[in-house]
Amino acid sequence: MNGGRGHYPPSIARLVDEFAKLPGVGRRTAERLAFHCLASPREEAMGLARAIRDARNNLRACSRCFHVAEGELCQVCSDPGRDRELICVMELPRDAIALEKAGVYRGLYHILQGRLSPSEGTGPGDLRIGELMERLAAAAGEGRPAAEVILATRPTAEGDATAEYLAGELRAGFPGLRVTRLARGLASGTEFEAAAPSSLIFAFQGRRE
């Protein structure tokens, strides 16, 4: 329904439209959020606008692992205390952040930026798989090879297929490398973000070859 858009001044109509594009935000919620922005202290509304703009302008992909970063390297890659022999491969930055919150992992990451998805037309060349191979080869060439790659794609059909594909590539390219997958303590289809930290810990500790 149009909902009487013409009754808004154009600035409000546009603000409602923009809020309604957010996931899980319907028309009525979008109206409530828009009016909140108009009624709240100016600094609060402008703070949200600025935070969105700054996040989009400041954030980029870490040049090593493709996690979100504000500089050349992400917070994990910049941390000298992390175990450089372990690389945890995940689909998206939010997955890595969920794992960081559980506090169980002290190695590095490699963020694929997605998963293999025939239905969405995403193939191996669309993910950061080539960069993972180059990174592993470079580390080996420098005499400090990775000891283990943990395939922590999501516990879904596409995540599993992605892990299976990666396992084949890694075994072929790096015969001595330990390649593991997180234990299926996670219910199929669960999002990392929605999992309790304790489930993540179980899944992590029970990871298998």
Added chain:
Amino acid sequence: MNGGRGHYPPSIARLVDEFAKLPGVGRRTAERLAFHCLASPREEAMGLARAIRDARNNLRACSRCFHVAEGELCQVCSDPGRDRELICVMELPRDAIALEKAGVYRGLYHILQGRLSPSEGTGPGDLRIGELMERLAAAAGEGRPAAEVILATRPTAEGDATAEYLAGELRAGFPGLRVTRLARGLASGTEFEAAAPSSLIFAFQGRRE
């Protein structure tokens, strides 16, 4: 809970904080919205930021009725087709917009910008009551007095008290003026925004002296 804020780059942490200030948005929803802003096309995220900024910069109170306006006068006051003998007094712009959507009212508005609230320390001097009196006096002085003022404050204790106070002031200042209140077809405590248009129509048509 802190929820592991330190695991975010500062730009994301700030964006999550800002989203979490919105009404009805908890920490987890704020995280989802923040990541959506990062993952969505740049123009979509920037569109929201711009819409918030523009709405705050462009919108002001109508100089006549204090409804939201993009120029000197709001859309209703600027419309030559509205009945200038009728003034509907409401608490907030969103109330007037809800009524506009119902399409039942063709007069003008006067937005109080709140309601009498002893608990929040809001007295008559904090509302646009003086401006309403001046506006009625000016119209009478120009020989085209208002015929009716509809007190359409919200159907709550504070809204009722505000309407009662206004009724006394209006009767004392403008003895010939018809002063009405919306029929209580609305359930007590209902927000105008949440009411079905048909309830608004019943309430409007059944308004009483």
